[in-house]
Amino acid sequence: MNIYDISTQAGVSIATVSRVLNGSDKVSSATRQKVLNIIEKNGYTPNAFARSLCLNTMSTVGILCSDASDVYQSQVIYFLERELRKHSYTSMLCCTGHNLQEKKEYLKLLLSRNVDALIFIGSHFIEASGKGNSYILDAARKIPVFLLNGKLDGENIYSILCDDESASRDITDLLFDRGCTAPIYLYRILTYSCRRKIRGFCHSVREHGIDDTKKLAYSCPGSVEKTCRILEVVRESGVFFDAVVAADDELAAGAVKYAIRNGFQIPADFQVAGYNNSVLSACSSPEITTLDNRVEFMSITAVSHIIQVLQGKNVPSKMIYSGQIVEKETTRKKDLNL
């Protein structure tokens, strides 16, 4: 049964049914009772869907990610959904992949569903060239846009970022402090966030007397096994390295596998640092020293910002917070150095 059936059975207009559902006082009490009786008789839920007829809102937030099965993104999704729900918003989830056209189509779909706000998880939605960002700027003309770990200047666009550059510098500093002499960097794709991480890594490396940072960052798009093989290829090409700083914990797990398979002792003669402080860092043996980029904090803060913006309040368009090193078993503890 839908709103049409109700209006037909009650012998009133759809607008009148909507007014009743929406609690308007422009309906006589007799008409209201008639409509409510029919609704009750038919077990129709006076719902958000019907209310939205008048309010033009569904209290829904669109969440866009590239891959909900990614360990980092899945955590963000979980915390966002729980937090949005606490504020009576539901989540429309879109796994866009990395194709720009597909991202645009998903966005169009969400806008056609009258979502109240958009959340983009990760910086891969932002094109460094700037050409591919117009779809986000267009969307921001209609509803507020929140970028988690992405940054884009524009009206109605809000960014919340972990200070990945400082964090990556700090964790590389830690490896030097623990005795490594030649770290290399592993990443997946060159997103905005990843560029900042590499910048922080290179900053630390240069401060420790290595001037040529050209051959220090390697792209590993694949799995643990593939990462392990890529490191073997790098080594065979004549590059010496005694530590790996990775853009995420899965890449770091690949580095641990490489070290074990090739007879290096971790952390005595090979050190590894991951990123995200995910369950993957705990599943590895030895457990991986990693960077906690505070996924729960970021998600709760993002929802708080969204609610404030939707209430017409003024919030800063950009917020950067610091991460935290969680030292585990893949870096040499101070006392081991003595």
Added chain:
Amino acid sequence: MNIYDISTQAGVSIATVSRVLNGSDKVSSATRQKVLNIIEKNGYTPNAFARSLCLNTMSTVGILCSDASDVYQSQVIYFLERELRKHSYTSMLCCTGHNLQEKKEYLKLLLSRNVDALIFIGSHFIEASGKGNSYILDAARKIPVFLLNGKLDGENIYSILCDDESASRDITDLLFDRGCTAPIYLYRILTYSCRRKIRGFCHSVREHGIDDTKKLAYSCPGSVEKTCRILEVVRESGVFFDAVVAADDELAAGAVKYAIRNGFQIPADFQVAGYNNSVLSACSSPEITTLDNRVEFMSITAVSHIIQVLQGKNVPSKMIYSGQIVEKETTRKKDLNL
């Protein structure tokens, strides 16, 4: 701008605007053009939201899971969303947790949003006692309900399950075949799926001459580290075990950690088997022998069933498919036994 504004500006009823948006032929071409002009002038997207006025559908499927950050559930969510999107459905995601009241509220919310179907991920939604299942049976009176790895008899309810019982028996058989003599079982909570897994495990154990299966299954609700500690407590209590069969890969990673920390050689004198064939089994060193329960296959099949049911076609209410053992490094290979 909403449908009311359009109807006001065009001087026609809301029903007429709806008819135009829905492509009905009961509108004169002059009226149709007038409405479309106003829509175009105001940049209004003739949207799913407006179309749903007539069709009473939003082409949305509600996905309920306990925790989207769980490695297994996040994979299911990813594949479901991608597959639903291919069929022009969007996904409303709900992370319900394990509290029955909260599950009921989420379900009510989804129904109020007029979703077309419901997908429940995991068997924890089904209460063994049967008392807590009425909210699912009620929902199925309105829209089709799909249980992934859960089972509940009822009209308009469809189950797709991995044959966890046979799979767990097979993987335990494998451990015996590889030389273990005393396996124990680790699980999180006693869901329907988990009970079947334990049944399969016990079946194998009894077939290998161990009659008393009472003290063989242990609950580990926590992390890798906690699982490791629980195993130490079990050992200290006097129970001898030389293999662990786990209900998921994270628990298995905890067993690997226990073995390494306590000086056991894997797989020479300690063997481990996981479940789900997740990235966690690949991140562990040694990599964990695990059961591939075909998450992608299950998700694609589920969406295919949903589409067929929504098209009025007849599909079986229950489908069970077999899993596949993926043998990695935590079980003794045949040639090592020679």
